[in-house]
Amino acid sequence: MGTPNFASPSNASEYFVVCTNTEEEYKECEECNHRHYAYDYNLDTLDECENGCESPTFEENSETHYPEEYEIEDIQENLNTELSSLGYDTVESYVKNYGNSYCLTGLRELYISKQYGDIEIKLEVTTVMQSAYYEGATLDWLVTIGGVNYMTGSNYDSDLDDILDDLFDYQYNSDMSAGLCKIMKGYAETWIEQQISEISEKVEEVFRTFSEHRLHRKGVASNGEAFYEAIK
DSSP: OOOOSSOOOSSOSSEEEESOOEEEEEEEETTTOOEEETTTSOTTTOOSOTTOOSSOOEEEEEEEEOOOHHHHHHHHHHHHHHHTTSSSEEEEOOOEEOSSSSOEEEEEEEEEEEEETTEEEEEEEEEEEEEOSSSOEEEEEEEEETTEEEESSOTTOOOHHHHHHHHTOTTTTOSSOHHHHHHHHHHHHHHHHHHHHHHHHHHHHHHHHHOSEEEEEEEEOTTSOEEEEEOO
């Protein structure tokens, strides 16, 4: 049975793909076997060997480059820098999930809060990098409210209505009246939905900047293999 290369995004509007393998073209001197890579030389005009061979001839070829750990760390660091400049308070995310084939690593957690009466609503949007099954990784974002899972792709996510019911429980969490709690809950719900829309739009703009590929999934074959198409 096949397996989709990428985990379905929990929230991202598309597959923002990073850390894929690349084909690196080179010309190899047939006299000394030294390789001249396209990132250092213009292979179309190459006629001299770097090692000074007198009458070199070249064989053109390519090899697959697999991202090294430092390259992945560089991408994560650059993403974190851009995400930290979006105008929100941020902290390092400690999200780690190695429990399945699509390992999850947290990037930055962006958070914002607002007071409704005597109740503080804290919204956290955590950006993550999720490794693929065969090659590469994808970027995604998750949402918690006051530490409670809301939009994280988990089977244990809570409904927004339930989260707010708990927060605005006038018997246990607030000195406000039941009627005022109900009014404030409605205001808070509108604010949360607006903020998620605004933050996710800014986060995905950063993702677009760093993505090597942007994909949609076209479908899944009967054997479990998924098919993707590029977003133009």
